[in-house]
Amino acid sequence: MTKAIMIQGAGSNVGKSILVAGIARACVRRGMSVRPFKPQNMSNNAAVTEDGGEIGRAQALQAMACGVAPHTDMNPVLLKPETDIGAQVIVQGERVATLKARDYAKAKPKLMQAVLESFHRLASTTDLVIIEGAGSPAEVNLRAGDIANMGFAEAAGVPVALIGDIDRGGVIAQLVGTHVVLPSEDRARIKAFGINKFRGDTTLFDEGLTAIMDHTGWTSLGVIPWFADAWKLPAEDVMDVASRTGGAFKIAVPRLGRIANFDDLDPLSSEPDITVEIIEAGRPLPADAQLVLIPGSKSTIADLAHFKQQGWDIDLQAHVRRGGNVLGICGGYQMLGSKIHDPDGIEGPACSVDGLGLLDVETVMHPQKRLSLSSAFHTASGHPVEGYEIHLGKTTGKDCNAAWLTLDGRSEGAASANGRIKGCYLHGLFAADKFRAAYLAELGSTSRQLDYQGDVEATLDALADHLEKHMHIDALLACAADIRGPAA
CATH class of the missing domain: 3.40.50.300 (P-loop containing nucleotide triphosphate hydrolases)
Known part of the structure; x- marks a missing residue:
């Protein structure tokens, strides 16, 4: 019984x-x-x-x-x-x-x-x-x-x-x-x-x-x-998303109003040589960040407007001019493009809005949500990645020709000509230890490789x-x- x-x-x-x-x-x-x-x-x-x-x-x-x-x-x-x-x-x-x-x-x-x-x-x-x-x-x-x-x-x-x-x-x-x-x-x-x-x-x-x-x-x-180690477990509540001080390599993460699927941050926060700093509304993006990571969003167009209202778009342009790196995941990826089109009014009134213009791509929202557990490879290192897709919309454009992931046999993501600005739809990719180490090493981090899943267990x-x-x-x-x- x-x-x-x-x-x-x-x-x-x-x-x-x-x-x-x-x-x-x-x-x-x-x-x-x-x-x-x-x-x-x-x-x-x-x-x-x-x-x-x-x-x-x-x-x-x-x-x-x-x-x-x-x-x-x-x-x-x-x-x-x-x-x-x-x-x-x-x-x-x-x-x-x-x-x-x-x-x-x-x-x-x-x-x-x-x-x-x-x-x-x-x-x-x-x-x-x-x-x-x-x-x-x-x-x-x-x-x-x-x-x-x-x-x-x-x-x-x-x-x-x-x-x-x-x-x-x-x-x-x-x-x-x-x-x-x-x-x-x-x-x-x-x-x-x-x-x-x-x-x-x-x-x-x-x-x-x-x-x-x-x-x-x-x-x-x-x-x-x-229980002092609770922070090592993936958080669900957005109120539990907090900055985690580690080493000199800083990743700045703007807290979006409808931030979603922020478990991408958990493996990064676990790295002892990495500082993940959550940037609250009203604060500028820090000038000493090596990477700005724009996370997923439940309401991409609304969060894009919020991003611009904080002046973070101006801060992000300055970060890029200083030679900084940018990564957008899912909704953050969509924001990095030149346009977001919502012809069916999925997120509100039907509209087209200007993105942040850092990637030569455009996104069209579609009613059908993509839900998939996915296997991928990091093109530069060849390391495997396991993750999931959960999004509305399709992103296309010139910078998709520089896809930096191979996902279920197809190209995934986009990158700028200099490779410092990237985006993709795959969540959970940083849980892969070898990929995470390779990606951070590309950006100059001295992070040591951890067994993230083993640490959670x-x-x-x-x-x-x-x-x-x-x-x-x-x-x-x-x-x-x-x-x-x-x-x-």
């Missing part, structure tokens, strides 16, 4: 995704078959799956922790924000609509069927499903039609463990306050609680645990100290060790309930 437990948070960004990954790895090492599940996720940092869809990046990391390939059933509803009030809706890996927040709220009840279908299909293949909630169940104004937290827990009949974040303060109020505001039926679904991100001597919070247990009656899962093992030591995993598993199938 498959068992399931749901990890919810007393707020956003309490560390649910990392905890699910660590618990999953710990259970796998105990000999269990485990799968991650998140009913609804909101992220522009997506992963492409082997079954041809896309899911949140956190669920792909959790799948790695389980030792299995990512699958669309692990995250059946993915919201990809395109504006402040609207998002692209991905259901079981495929785009179905772009909806404003108010319209999506009306659509949620209809999505529950797909969510439960994916959940039960996933549960039929494993011993344990660890479910991740979204946001907080204390947002009782969102309870009607909920598919992300208690609405799903009720429909699937799964118990809940609630996690509080002590690092932001007020953790007793987070947990006890959630207990107070929840309706009695939802409150009864919570069986246990845990405290995450503690810094210092955890015994100092013993009285705090007692106070929470006295107020709620929930089982304590313990106090989990801050080792960090997942270290996380599992951390949780085995500080979290009552046996108590958590004792709270898990049997899943009896969709007809039960």
Whole structure:
């Protein structure tokens, strides 16, 4: 009989995704078959799956922790924000609509069927499903039609463990306050609680645990100290994208308003001789950067306008005049061209806009999204690269004749005549150690070659060790309930 437990948070960004990954790895090492599940996720940092869809990046990391390939059933509803009030809706890996927040709220009840279908299909293949909630169940104004937290827990009949974040303060109020505001039926679904991100001597919070247990009656899962190596794991939330100081070789990355698939930065941030500096709005691109990397975007035309509003286009021209290098990936690649055409109004009103003009290429947006796991070769070094494509639009032009990648047997990317400005659609290419070393060496970096994927696996093992030591995993598993199938 498959068992399931749901990890919810007393707020956003309490560390649910990392905890699910660590618990999953710990259970796998105990000999269990485990799968991650998140009913609804909101992220522009997506992963492409082997079954041809896309899911949140956190669920792909959790799948790695389980030792299995990512699958669309692990995250059946993915919201990809395109504006402040609207998002692209991905259901079981495929785009179905772009909806404003108010319209999506009306659509949620209809999505529950797909969510439960994916959940039960996933549960039929494993011993344990660890479910991740979204946001907080204390947002009782969102309870009607909920598919992300208690609405799903009720429909699937799964118990809940609630996690509080002590690092932001007020953790007793987070947990006890959630207990107070929840309706009695939802409150009864919570069986246990845990405290995450503690810094210092955890015994100092013993009285705090007692106070929470006295107020709620929930089982304590313990106090989990801050996991210092969490930064080594691929981040999903754009708020977790931060500068990482390493060596003298600096890569400047402008933070786009709709930055997407920024996992390209993770392997670079792991290099000890590399400094990856995230440039916030209102700051100029630094004059001492050797490389400016323009990342992917969920709304290329809007982010291009944002880029120009910051004056970064002027800074970029100065960077090029100084002999600096530029790399654009996906949306960043599109921005580097001379024109972007959106005849069908995919990103807004139909239009054509001027790009940054650093590559002799033009992009035409098309409604059909390209989703593909892809194998490539770096033309200059011959090193293999594994990555993924996830984009709208096709880019053509003179500089495509200087393609610097061979992808699935075809030329990919574009380069300027002097080779210092490059672009491509392939995400994830820097995870290839030999390619990353060769590319950085071309730019003058003295970076040493790392085993990036090996380091991620080792960090997942270290996380599992951390949780085995500080979290009552046996108590958590004792709270898990049997899943009896969709007809039960």
